[in-house]
Amino acid sequence: MPVEVIMPKVDMDMARGTLAIWHVAEGEAVKKGAALFDIETDKAAMEVEAPASGILRQILAQPGQVIAVGSPVAYLYAEGEAVVGLPSAAPETSEVMAVADPAPAIATAQTPAQVADEAGDLRATPVARRLAREAGLALAEVLGSGPRGRIQRADVETALARRELKATASQALQSPPILSYATQNTPPLEWSPQPGDLHVTTRKGTGTPLAMIHGFAADSTGWLALERALPRDLPLIRIDLPSHGRSPLRRLAGFADLAKAVVQVFDRVAEGPVHLLGHSLGGAVALALSDIRPRQVRTLSLLSPAGLGPEIDGAALNGIARASTADSLAPWLKRLTARPDGISHDFAKAAMLARIDPDLRAAQQELAQVLFPDGVQAFDLTAALERVTAPTLMVWGRDDRILPWKQALAAPGEVALHLLRGVGHVPHMEDPDTVAALIGRHLK
Amino acid sequence: MNAQTQITEVTSPGETREMSYAEAIRDAMTIALDRDPTVILMGEDIGTYGGAFQVTLDLIDKYGPERIMDTPISELGGAGVAVGAALTGLKPIFEFQFSDFAALAMEQIVNQAAKLRYMLGGEAAVPVVFRMPAGSGTGAAAQHSQSFEAWFGHVPGLKVVQPSTPEDAKGLLLAALADPDPVIVFEHKLLYKMKGQVPTGYYTTPIGKAAIRRTGDAVTIVASAIMVHRALEAATKLAAEGIEVEVIDLRSVRPIDRDTIIASVKKTGKLLCVYEGVRTLGVGAEISALIAESEAFDYLDAPIQRLGGAEAPIPYNPDLERAAVPQVADIETVARRLAKGEV
Amino acid sequence: MTVQDNIPFAIRHFSPAALREALRKMHLIRLFEEGAEESYMRGLIHGTMHLSIGQEASAVATCMELTDADKITSTHRGHGHCIAKGADVGRMFAEFFGKETGYCHGRGGSMHIADVKTGNLGANGIVGGGLPIAVGAALTAKRLGRDDVTICFFGDGANNEGAFHEALNMAAIWKLPVIFVCENNKYGMSTPAAYATAVPNIADRAAAYSMPGVTVDGNDFSAVAEALHIAIARARAGDGPSLVENLTYRWRGHSKSDRNRYRTKDEIEDWMTRDPIARFRAELIAHGVLDTAEAEAVEAEAKQAVADGVDFAKASPAPGIGDVTKFVHAEVAA
Incomplete structure (x- = not known):
């Protein structure tokens, strides 16, 4: 039976976290305790370790997605273990998880509680929308930190600051x-x-x-x-x-x-x-x-x-x-x-x-x-x-x-x-x- | 003397004295009675008794029963007499014992006082002031505790103010008297004993102008009457957590100070309306809507929140009574969640 | 018994010029309302209107002794009161036509017709609305030491409003110079006064408020004028309010939407034989105040005034659409 990898609660008042990066690719082996993925919360980024050794399969959450605490983000399979259908119904809270049937039979394309940036259903506050519009920033590129993944002013400002600093940084590389x-005054070098x-x-x-x-x-x-x-x-x-x-x-x-x-x-x-x-x-x-x-x-x-x-x-x-x-x-x-x-x-x-x-x-x-x-x-x-x-x-x-x-x-x-x-x-x-x-x- | 100098006269107060909210109102009425022989006070038991809340205490001794007129228990008729007197040259201040009783006089306030100038094409004026002790917290239950500012605020032709401090209680009442149109002054019963420094002379607090009681950049709270004090208490607590709340004292429900509210929300991006009247279709609905319609919309960083009275009559049981209107903890919780982007 | 005793009060009391003017006003009211009705049917007037045709003696006789300093509060059936108090029919028509030149700059219409300068504080769309206001106006006169009085017109329907009782009570306890004039035209819309009111005469209510109450033939100009003469004298003397009940009848329905299901044709025709204008005119001629030719000249004069009034109203400008909120509050100098 595959081991479920969930979005863990790592902070007292954390209700959801943003999956920042996977350290292991789908299909790769990982040892128990090795870094599996990073999450970002309101307060910090944090590394999540693999709960078991195994092959990482069925990644449900991509970097940038906001996942409710307790929701599965992937499964770890033993070497050679047959891949089963995705467990149905990924509940939002761990309490519910505790009583949920652990061995679902039906495969459904259940995704985690991802709410930010669904196609055409992006949640953003008016000021976030205005700032993004004025700055020519696509809201789809911004991670929402608000309730149900809503993009707030700070999210856009972070994205804009990052963009600006990156631009400055790359400018610094070129000049x-x-x-x-x-x-010293040296003639400009030609780099390609x-x-x-x-x-x-x-x-x-x-x-x-x-x-x-x-x-x-x-x-x-x-x-x-x-x-x-x-x-x-x-x-x-x-x-x-x-x-x-x-x-x-x-x-x-x-x-x-x-x-x-x-x-x-x-x-x-x-x-x-x-x-x-x-x-x-x-x-x-x-x-x-x-x-x-x-x-x-x-x-x-x-x-x-x-x-x-x-x-x-x-x-x-x-x-x-x-x-x-x-x-x-x-x-x-x-x-x-x-x-x-x-x-x-x-x-x-x-x-x-x-x-x-x-x-x-x-x-x-x-x-x-x-x-x-x-x-x-x-x-x-x-x-x-x-x-x-x-x-x-x-x-x-x-x-x-x-x-x-x-x-x-x-x-x-x-x-x-x-x-x-x-x-x-x-x-x-x-x-x-x-x-x-x-x-x-x-x-x- | 031209009319303009008469209306806009505001003496520089300079000196202040500590007064209660009730004393400040009495001080305003005393000044008005002294300044203007056409000012009269009308109401039930305002003479020897001194009014249900003792606001007019002892005035009859100085001004006599012709100017401090006890009316029969006839709210409709009494309000109508005040309207007729105002229409023909007096400046009556009509006191309702409780704002709830104004329901008996809605006809005269809403159909007559508010509309006469308009119906008569500007050929008439009704410079009457209705004083209405309002609000809950006294254990007086459903028919003596209501907050009707939204009712009257809905009527063109009326002006509606809600002073939250002794200084404004005096200044707004004097402004109401100087106003050529009917003004309703909601006095919160729990504030009557509140003390504060009040300028001793004649001055007016402008009707239609809100006051920023505390500046901040995290959340704008627009509150009125006693809710201003609850909002300020919540703001103090939140400041300890590094959340700086801007508290706007609405002061005037009609006309409403759009500019001050819009400017604040443009700064904070978050709006919480706190008012004692029933939440649905209340003053907060208007403030929310005006923000949603204004240029401040594009500055909103969270859904607008309202804290208002419960969808129930004011109950008798003290715990229920408290639960029926916003308290400090409620304001603190919602403002904190707004500030943290959790709403 | 002297000759004087057989001469009606009005003929004895008022000058021929005043009586001639009273007749002119009664004709003016009748012709104005007929003109308004016709304009209404031609679509020149919208909304509704309540005509007082048949009640002209009550309006004019009640106002005989008033000056512009005296006030009246009027009712939804108030055209007659307005004219009786001295308003210009041109500006009244203009108001009915919704024009800027109307008394209310097109904001009030028939139901709120007023002329504050001649002391008319306005018709009122609320039954009983004017009663406490009249008491307030009387309070002002007393408080400011003026000797003007306030006439409070109301209908039989209003006598069952709480405001009536509160107003009469306060006027009495404060001894205010106000005269409550009930124009009892027998129906509050369709409901007969006899059905709706517990006392036989509305004037009987006066006893409850310790004031004189008198019921007179409202179509008898002189009877009304005499009752008012006594009440006004009492008021001006500082002795307090009175209640006068003028029994009369409106020939037309309650409003323009009345389909007249509650009265018989016979009843209406019977009352039309008691036309107050014809009666007053005959009286004036009988007592030699004027002759038939002069009476016709008076009527022609009124007719001309109505025709001129309609022309004035038609030619007048409408209010600007942008001024919809003008007059809500006093204009404040910037």
Whole structure:
């Protein structure tokens, strides 16, 4: 008999919740206790764990739907168990559920108590309708938080703020961001998006391109200071990791999944061998890529790479992933640099704008759990580093508080190791000229 | 002297004195009797007895029975005499012992007083004031506790006010007297003993102008008479929870202050009408409708809510009596739910 | 017994000019109502109207001694009172035609015809509505120390309204200068006064309120004038109210929708032989107040006034549609 997955009551006065995202796809296996879906209530977003192990089937609620507490949202089946018809009558309250026949025979296309945004029957207050109309926002895109899913003023305002912040954030991606590091007058660069699962942008130039992979909770905009210090004609390939920057959100089971996703896109965009550069988690990915596609990698440059030891500042990672305002983000960002004043408030604001999407933050929090459970690096690439044949450069800040520089000592003797004084976890931001000079020499 | 200066004269009050609501009404009548020899008071037992609620206490000693006229128990006839006197040059203030008894005089109030100016093409005026002690809470049951403001508010030609404070009780009564048309003043019986600072001189509170008693941005409560005080008490409690309620004291049922209500609802997006009269077809229905018809509609962020009297006569049993009209807890609950988007 | 004793009160009491004017008003009432009836049938007047043809002596004789300072309150059958009190038939026709030039600017019509300037506080659509109002008007006169009186016209039907009893009682306890004039035309719509009223004469009610009550032949101009002369003198002297009952008869139905099922043709024809105008006119001629030619001139004068009135009303402008709420309240200077 399948196990019912319901919209749980997680708050005292909660009558319904909005299903925010499924972490498991229909047909996929899930273990009891693993994150199954997220819900949003008036007060918070919350992860709901699988009530049993099994295969997720018969998803009844899609992201965005408002579901009454106690109503089923899906069923978990045992491996090989025959799929039965949907239980009839999904009552609204758990009391009724308790006395309902648990073994219905007739299959009916019963949907949960979804009321928001039925075709042509959308409930919205007059002010919500007016604001949406004035802003050119389709009400169907707005989640209603009111009784019976009614869209209220706050819902539209949230949707509009999100839209506006996203627009600002994407504008920040396309124009020089407000970094204290990047104030030089440089001619506009021509970026063009690449097709594919991950977001990839390239800069044309002459010679072998440098492919760059950013770190956890960062994105390609973080390379800007370094790019300005690098030779102007150096062709660049910038890759946004899954659930980062403008890449799609993706559920990853572990580091191998992450590496696989990057390899797939790398295979598609790299027209020949490349120079590979990675920072932190991106360094680990670059290292794995070099291990998997040795002939595609001409040189490897690693800035404070992950994967070379168990220690990591998990609190900072979680703090950055979780932060929902510039104020809560800034203290964690300050841990990235050797000098706390290296992070301006404008920088924190710009960084927050890039992370304004709560779904993205949720995905990154989850990724942190997968990659760095309990504040430990759950993947070890020291063996891969041993196997890498491409000439390898490693740059580390002596004041790195996220990944201790001593992990660099895991590197074999061929690796060129540079330990920078007065530099923290982001050498390419803190001292872009030195890093650019080191990379420039390395590429030759 | 031209008529305009006579009507619009408002002395700057300056000095104030603590008075009860009843004393403020008496003060207004005293000033009116002193200022204008055509003012007379009429009503049952308003002389030596001082009126059913002692509002006219001792006035007969000063002004005599010719100006403080006890009428026989003849509500229809008495009201009609007041209408006729007003039509021909006096300014009578007619007191009903209870507003309920005005039902006996509906003919004169509704068919005559309200319509004479119009029927006669503006050639006549009926500057009469009807004072009506109204409302429940005294254990007087079904025939002595009603709130008829919506009844009279439905009649073009009448003006209907409901003061909620001693200051307004005086100012609105003096405004009613200065008005060239019939005005009905509903005095809430439970407010007669309420004290407040009242300007000592002559002044008028404009008829047709609501008062914002508390500002807020979460919910607009439009309340009248004693409900203003209950709404304010609920608002204080809600403020402790961070919910800032705007409380509008309607003051005038007819004409109704559309602008103030519309502006407030445009600000808060939420409207709760609280009134003691029976909920159905009551004052709240009019306020709801005027918002629904106005530009404030596009600012509404929740269905308009009404708290009014039960669909029953006012009962005798004290618990039932309380249950029959909105109480602080009722207002608090509905306003909170509105503020939280739960309605 | 002197010669004087055989001369009716009115002839003795009023000047020939006043009597001639009274005859003119009686003709004017009759002709006005006939003209209104005709206009009604031509569709120039809508709504309904209550004609007092046959009751002209009651209206005119009652108002003989009144000045413009004296007030009257009238009834739904009030055209005669209005004319008797001095109104202009042109403006009355204009009101009936719903014109802006009418006494009520087209807002009142037949049932609310009034002329406040001549002391007519208005006809009233509510039976008994004017009774307490008349008492109020008398109260004003007394309170302001004026010697004007108020005449309160009402019908036999109104004597069974509570307002009648309340009004008479208050007028009596306060000794107010008001005269209650009942025009008993025998029917309250279709219900006979004899059936609806517990006392034989409505004037008998006066005893309950300690005021003089007298029943007179309402079609006898002089009898009515004499009764009123006494009552008005009493009122002006500060001795309080009186009740005068004028027995009369309306030739027409209650209103324009009356199909006359409650009275016989014989009864109506019998009363038509007691035409108060013909009677008064004959009296004036008999006592040499005027001759036949002069009487005809008076009637022709009235006829001309009615014709002119209709022309005036027809030519008058209608009120503006946008002014539907005008006159609900006093116009307040901005």
